[in-house]
Amino acid sequence: LGRIVGLAAAAGTFAPAQAAPKQPRVLLFSHSTGYRHASIEPAVAALTTMGTEAGYAIVASEDPAVFSAAGLDGVDAIILISNSTRKDDAATEFFSESQRAAFQAFVRGGGGVVGIHAAADSHYRWPWYGRMIGAWFTRHPPGTPTGTIRIVDPDHPANAGLPETLGRADEWYYFDDYDPTLDVLVTLDPGSIDEADVNPNPVSWAHEFEGGRVFYTAMGHTPESYSDPNLIRHIGNGLSWVMRR
Numbered sequence: 001l002g003r004i005v006g007l008a009a010a011a012g013t014f015a016p017a018q019a020a021p022k023q024p025r026v027l028l029f030s031h032s033t034g035y036r037h038a039s040i041e042p043a044v045a046a047l048t049t050m051g052t053e054a055g056y057a058i059v060a061s062e063d064p065a066v067f068s069a070a071g072l073d074g075v076d077a078i079i080l081i082s083n084s085t086r087k088d089d090a091a092t093e094f095f096s097e098s099q100r101a102a103f104q105a106f107v108r109g110g111g112g113v114v115g116i117h118a119a120a121d122s123h124y125r126w127p128w129y130g131r132m133i134g135a136w137f138t139r140h141p142p143g144t145p146t147g148t149i150r151i152v153d154p155d156h157p158a159n160a161g162l163p164e165t166l167g168r169a170d171e172w173y174y175f176d177d178y179d180p181t182l183d184v185l186v187t188l189d190p191g192s193i194d195e196a197d198v199n200p201n202p203v204s205w206a207h208e209f210e211g212g213r214v215f216y217t218a219m220g221h222t223p224e225s226y227s228d229p230n231l232i233r234h235i236g237n238g239l240s241w242v243m244r245r
Helices: 002-012 040-053 097-108 127-133 223-227 229-242
Strands: 025-029 057-061 077-081 112-116 136-139 146-151 165-169 174-176 183-188 201-209 212-217
Touching (some): 025 040, 040 057, 040 077, 040 223, 040 229, 097 212, 112 229, 127 212, 165 229, 201 229, 223 229
Parallel strands (some): 025 057, 025 077, 077 112
Antiparallel strands (some): 136 174, 146 165, 146 183, 201 212
């Protein structure tokens, strides 16, 4: 009996094997049928590096067919990188009905979405998409002037480690159908780019949406944006937030 007890005690010293934590899976999606941004390829490269260093499994695709139950299985977050369509051409809206349904199911199942720049210039005839992003692009001043942006919600995780104000060159979007319930994170001073309006213009925001989380930034038009550590930090923080990490 003593030998049996001893063996049992020895066996108890071995803890059961622990399953390795799941590696978060992030889809970088950059298909576009509208204006094709020269910043897309630098964005994919920079965000792949950022995500890999953070321990994420990164998958880059320009194929809308990835938006299916099988294609999104195991995906924790989708980054929409300037996936523009043409507002004046319904035929450029590339998500099919089944792909739209898969995207909605992903969000409603708790998936995270990060929208960058022209993600707000896409699928104008799909109301759900506009509500998900939070607004529609309507115009931008000419060129890429240097504007002053301000952190207006310093407590939001997407803004962690960022300076309160900074100047950066970008293509500054203005918006229609803006959802007033969004959590505005960053604003642009219109006077800093010689715009006549006096009210701060929303640049980045976040919201909980139909079970998922969405973070959007209008910044990121220029290829040089993706060498800016502050923008990469902002996007990385937003990605972490939408995945509830």
